[in-house]
Amino acid sequence: MTTDLEKREKQEVNNTAAEQMNSSGMAYSPDVDIYVSDNEVLFAVDIPGVNRGDVSIQVDETDTLIIRAKNSHKEPEAATLRQYRIGDYYRAFQISEDYDKDKVQAKLENGLLQVAIPKKESAKPKKIEIKA
Amino acid sequence: MLWDIDIFSEMERLRREMNGLFSNYGQSSGSATYPLMNVYDDKDNIIVTAELPGLVKDQVEITFSDGILTVSGKQQPLAKTKNMSVVRKERPEGNFEKTVRLPTQIKQDAIKASFSNGILTINMPKAEEVKPKTIAIEAK
Numbered sequence: 643m644t645t646d647l648e649k650r651e652k653q654e655v656n657n658t659a660a661e662q663m664n665s666s667g668m669a670y671s672p673d674v675d676i677y678v679s680d681n682e683v684l685f686a687v688d689i690p691g692v693n694r695g696d697v698s699i700q701v702d703e704t705d706t707l708i709i710r711a712k713n714s715h716k717e718p719e720a721a722t723l724r725q726y727r728i729g730d731y732y733r734a735f736q737i738s739e740d741y742d743k744d745k746v747q748a749k750l751e752n753g754l755l756q757v758a759i760p761k762k763e764s765a766k767p768k769k770i771e772i773k774a
Numbered sequence: 775m776l777w778d779i780d781i782f783s784e785m786e787r788l789r790r791e792m793n794g795l796f797s798n799y800g801q802s803s804g805s806a807t808y809p810l811m812n813v814y815d816d817k818d819n820i821i822v823t824a825e826l827p828g829l830v831k832d833q834v835e836i837t838f839s840d841g842i843l844t845v846s847g848k849q850q851p852l853a854k855t856k857n858m859s860v861v862r863k864e865r866p867e868g869n870f871e872k873t874v875r876l877p878t879q880i881k882q883d884a885i886k887a888s889f890s891n892g893i894l895t896i897n898m899p900k901a902e903e904v905k906p907k908t909i910a911i912e913a914k
Contacts, residue, residue, distance in 0.1 A: 673865045677858035686852060688827040688865055690892035715893055717823060718814045722877075726810040726825050753892020754828030756852070 669710070669732035676735075680767050682760045683741060689731045690753035691715030697750055699757060701743040708734045709757065740765035808870045809845070809894075817906060820876055820898045827865075827892035836887055836896060838880065843896065846871040879904045 675686040689697070689711045696712040711731040737743065741759045748757045814821040824845055826834060834847040848869050879901035887896045 674862060675852075675855075675860070675865045676862040677852075677855045678861055679858040684852075684855065684858065686828075686855075686865060688825075688892075690825040690827040692891055715891065717812060718816065718821065720814070721812050722815045723811070723813040725806045725812060752828055752830055752889070753825075756854075
């Protein structure tokens with residue numbers, strides 16, 4: 643089971659070298675869940691504090707999905723206890739060519755971003771009719 | 775192939791470690807429980823904030839009793855993902871409860887909470903008797 647999942651993950655959504663480089667220093671790496679079905683891949687990304695207009699999602703020419711979010715949430719300066727900091731978010735994933743990068747859909751609700759990318763028709767599993 | 779997987783998991787471990795360094799920065803105790811919170815103390819109020827992405831106000835319960843603030847609720851799995859397979863799971867899921875002991879007396883009836891883009895803010899005015907007072911010097 644684990645091996646199977648690992649294999650799928652490697653094929654469909656590898657972390658990219660770009661992520662290792664670009665996320666250093668200036669942005670936080672948000673927690674992400676990734677789900678797949680026969681029809682699509684879904685990314686659930688925790689970006690608390692971010693307004694709807696402040697998210698940028700793009701798939702570049704190397705099929706890398708890049709999620710950037712600007713966080714303009716304000717909190718007072720000096721904290722008595724601090725467990726999190728307010729900052730921008732950055733995360734990137736390599737998308738398999740089975741997915742249609744022209745049909746990326748995204749919605750942001752209450753600090754939770756959902757990005758869905760449908761599979762290309764040609765990559766969807768096909769039902770084969772059995773002839774009598 | 776084995777070599778590939780080892781490198782991958784090592785990178786992942788390093789990344790998580792880096793994230794851990796980030797989120798624990800400036801924190802006095804070791805590991806923090808969910809949700810992550812900040813506490814601010816100004817002259818008139820104690821302000822507690824918590825990161826609860828994806829939740830709305832009806833899904834979070836806030837109670838205050840004997841100087842202890844409790845924030846509890848449940849992070850539900852997304853309905854849409856019921857028939858999908860998980861390839862990566864980083865977001866916490868399930869019931870949570872976190873308590874904060876407040877260092878000062880609070881005007882209990884005046885506690886207010888608000889939710890904005892997945893960040894909960896609880897504003898707790900201090901009781902009059904613990905607020906700093908200016909003492910006027912009487913003329914003789």
